[in-house]
Amino acid sequence: MQNETKPLCGIDEAGRGPLAGALVMAGVVLKKPIDGLMDSKKLTEKRREALYTIVLENAEYHIVSFSAKEVDDLGISKCLQKGLQSIQNALDGCKYLFDGNSTFGVDNVSTMVKADDKVPEVSAASILAKVTRDREMIKMAEIYPEYGFEKHKGYGTKAHIEALMKYDRCEIHRRSFRVKGLDEPTLF
Incomplete structure (x- = not known):
């Protein structure tokens, strides 16, 4: 029996902390090396978009x-758990590496802090997740122009607050995320 090496599936997410929009996760198994991969947050939007197409x-x-x-x-943790399981089911037979320090109770997943900047497969997943989420937030900006989603992508910037x-909140705002000044009871 031959000892076959399992391919590495890099996993990352985008949208864990914003006040609005989806949490997006991606799992990636590279078929060949891709130059220029790194943490999506360190890339310009133009470079992320170009690498997105190359990764696909x-x-x-x-x-x-x-x-x-x-x-x-469900809560963030349960969503992350379900996302990891979905990726395992879709990309079966891999070694799985998730950026961060928790597997959220999912077996056969390894973690590494800053893997999105160290491991090409995780960098690629970071890019797919971020570009997918950013594109969705740009679409949401057309529906809800008053919030400026195209600029801050739902994160808690001063303009967004x-x-x-x-x-007040629109349909894509997370109700479970508290906003200082908006969610505090007043006397009046």
Whole structure:
């Protein structure tokens, strides 16, 4: 019996901490090396977009998304757990490496802090997750222009908080994420 090496599936997420929008996870098995891969947050939007296309053409991948409502209903940890399981089911027979320090109770997953900047497969997953999420937030900006999602992608920037104070939450805001000044009881 030959000792076959299992391919590495890199896994990362985008959208764990924003006030609005989906949590997106990606798993990637590279078919060949790709130059220029690194943590998606360290790349320009233009470079991420270019690498996104290259990764899609040169990898097996699975992308899973959890809406703001699912994040509220299930919680971030359960969504991450379900996402890891979905990626394992879709990309079977791999070694799985998830960026971070928790497997969220999922067996056969290894973790590494900053793997998105150290391991090409995880860098590729980081790019797929971030570009997928960013594109969705740009679409949401067309539906909800008052929030400026195209700029901050749902994260808690000053402009986003100000829009929340003025317009309250829309359908894609996470209700379980508290916003100082918006979620505090007042005397009046």
